[in-house]
Amino acid sequence: MAASGGSESGGGASAGTAIWGRAEQQDFRSRVRGCLLGGAVGDALGAGVEFDSLAEIRTKHGQQGVTDYVPAYGRRGAITDDTQMTLFTVDGLIRAHVRRDTGAWHPPTDVHAAYRRWSATQRDWGPDERRDEDGWLAREEWLYARRAPGNACLSGLADDRMGTLEKPKNPESKGCGTVMRSAPFGLLVGWEPQLVFQLAVECAAQTHGHPTGYLAAGAFAAIVHALARGEALDTAVQRALVQLAARPGHEETTEALKQALGAVRQGMPSPDRVEALGEGWTAEEALSIGVYCALVAEDVRHGLLLAVNHGGDSDSTGSVCGNLLGAIHGETALPPGWVAEIEGRASILELADDFAMEMTQGPALHGPAAASPAWLSRYPRA
Template identity: 25%
Template sequence: MKSSPVLSGLMGVCVGDALGVPVEFHSRSQCRLHPVKGMSGYGTYNQPPGTWSDDSSLTFCLAHSLCDGYDLNAIARSFCEWRYEAAWAPYGEVFDIGGTTRMAIHRLKRGVPPVEAGGTDDNSNGNGSLMRILPLVYYYRTLPFSELIGRVHDCSCLTHGHPRSQMACGIYISIAIGLLRGLDPKTAYIQGVEAVKPIYSKPPFEAELKTFERVFGGQIETLPEKAIASSGYVLHTLEASLWCLLTTDSYAEAVLKAVNLGGDTDTTGAVTGGLAGIYYGFEAIPSEWVEAIARRSVIVALAERLEAALELS
């Protein structure tokens, strides 16, 4: 398979997701007793090995829409096609969807404007926008940074409109930009958080700065494992993904560490996998894991289309 920055990111997300699907909701202690060591199946959702969840489906929906340019209404339609017609589902069935995302897509279906569809209350800060936001990073060469982060915020709002969720997505994309530029993970992390600080030092984001204190502190990798949570809360997922990337030395190590934290294993794996895929490259993803992925040829074709559309080749 041809390697590219787009394929590295998309497959990085999907493989991390698929590794976590069979053990979603397993506790950390369960994962210690029976750690995930490779691609498996028939666990939590009784799906075959290589099955990806809503994390990858919505990532692919976004990537598919971007092949025709950036259009929030088109992205919203793509999300609805996944939810109601199982487009970009691995086996023609939607088997995993978060409550906040479900309600937001229902609002999109009813015609609510995309930037108004996502929940904005404090309890609407699950990781459902962070898990799918990666494809927007590939605009980094053609858009001013502030405009790109603005698009990231708007795209988050399709399902998650609270400033905290928008910020998590913006920080993630800012760090991913550094990785695409060839920076090592630690440098990409430091420069990434510094780049977005001016944006997040103003309303409506400044009130959330304290929430992201550990991330902005630039030392997330020094925390012990017991200080890293792996629930479906967006801040936990962002912190865990950065911690896993910064405390490992390969794609496989990073995503296995993420999945074996337990809890929301598919999303922690997917979010970590997106960054690790970009940094280490497609070739670094174990081939036996890639070969197990459902509809992998379709994912490769999608990456090629997006790369051509963004003129990255």
Template identity: 40%
Template sequence: MHTHEMSLADRVRGCLTGGALGDALGHLVEDARWNHIRQDDREQRLNSPENVSGQLLVTNVTQMTLYTVDGLLEALEWANDGVQSDETAGLWLAYLRWLATQSEQPPSSAPSQPARWIDFHDVLHHRRSPDNVCISGLMSGDMGTIARPVNVESTGNGSLMRSAPIGLIPHMPQKALSRLAINASALTHGHPGAHHSAAVFALVINDVVHGGHDIPAALERAVERAAEGPVPELEQRLRAAVELPADSGSPDPTSLTGALGGGWVAEEALAISFHAALAAERLGGSPTDKFRMALRIAVNHDGDSGSTASMAGSIMGAAYGTAALPDDGAPLLDVAAVLSEAAERFIKLTGLR
């Protein structure tokens, strides 16, 4: 159970902002080989935003996470107005609006819709390394589903990395939440590995925020869920992640990627973020100490540092709220105002306190 009690609203703020901080820090070294990161002394600089000069720029990871929030908000607004809502359709419409911010013209077969509050934030209209699979899936003009998949072979992490807000939804049975995460993944990705990774991640966030579970318990439940699912590679990666030793403050990044992969496919990215969060929890310290350590592990490796650090940051922020965030972190984010507005809209509409 939680030893640090804080409001559910604060966990929402911590989850969204923690994910954005991880994304921004990880993007600074994404695609860099570990030996180059180490030689440039970035291992030390990138465990905390306090050690980075200037503004922190987020990528498509945070952009799409924010549009996930807004898609859920629109569905909740419909429901509150007495209109039957389809959460997955709401997310699809939100992602199509994100597509338009990336200088892409959605096909004529895609539904047109009026702009919402989020679309007027110019900071989200920067093209920041958008995921090619997400782009191609949305550009098809068809709403991807399990029955009518798009990008059938894609196991990339593009649908996984945007799924944390689904786990923040209160009062939704976990089977329904899992189904929503899977359907949301299918909007752009067609492979079961992507779908079930997204569902497991969303359920970890839900367990930590609404289920009363601490990080070790939530991650153990995640391994059990993966074992029950149809993707054996997911269970294998996640079990390796929780069993990988972490008896020092800086696990060897070469050993990390050797055991868990580089994070470019969904189950690998999820495994690295899990290991980072669990290792930080085992090493102890204050919530901020744990947050910094999780990001240090999730950032400094030969792989998709932005996605792995974003997910690790989301988990730590969900567990410890804004108390986990370094004091100088959130204000440095270029999307700080949008994050704050998204969080407060979500908190108000869901009635969280």
């Protein structure tokens, strides 16, 4: 796949250029759509059973567990904070690339600003008080809904100080709130893998400061990155393990990924085998379960149902699995009935297409000398 440009997560960006062919652009857009929609579908499948044990799931929904959306938050197909934060990650990454025209280039700052806009949706009644410089996503009324957000995400974004690796927010927290929002970093296909990993790590430390919390996010982003470039999932996991090995405090994340790989060889997939990997409340467990279910998936439907039918954080493990399967297969592989019913589908597709267009045709949309007024209205430089 052609690349649109490399970068660094801190200062000192290097902007490469490459020509995207039409077929490559279409393939990339399909993977972006698949990743974001797939994550939303997995999130929604798990939302109604997030706090239930496997026994409770089977009692309520039959021996096979959930096989379709079940009502959550007053409707079928409802998404949770996992998808909300993923969308704001995308928004922040687009804004970072647009702001590069001003000479400002520090993507963690732009992602942090986007997460702060998400945080406002958890406090405010609606988008009435949003400013023009907040962009279009922050004015989407359907996102102003509190869907069991994690405490570390809320507290980490409660003030305007940005957590860093040197001084992270919530230094003891390794909740899955880092992993479930980090797939979009992997969609930066023009970046080098180590920079994708680093950016995801830096942005995870804004809310979760435990090494497992932020390294699991980096590993997930690196896996998605390899998939978006057309590599196989097992190869992508092996590449992530190599990157992890060089990082202090990697042991829990490394072991969790190795357990996911090992579980593939232990026999037919089952809820019991999923539960042997954990419950998904912590970052490394959510990553392990999501990776395992994607590795053994017969198709997207099978993988997603396996990922949510367990006693644990079903929406987060479903979201991670959906991100992976969507990045592998593209949006046309997703079960159309589930896609049709997903909350916010139009907005998710709109954002996915904007991200794909920015990554492949950004120089035609904006530059230091001239820019599309419509694009700057959507993604202000401020």
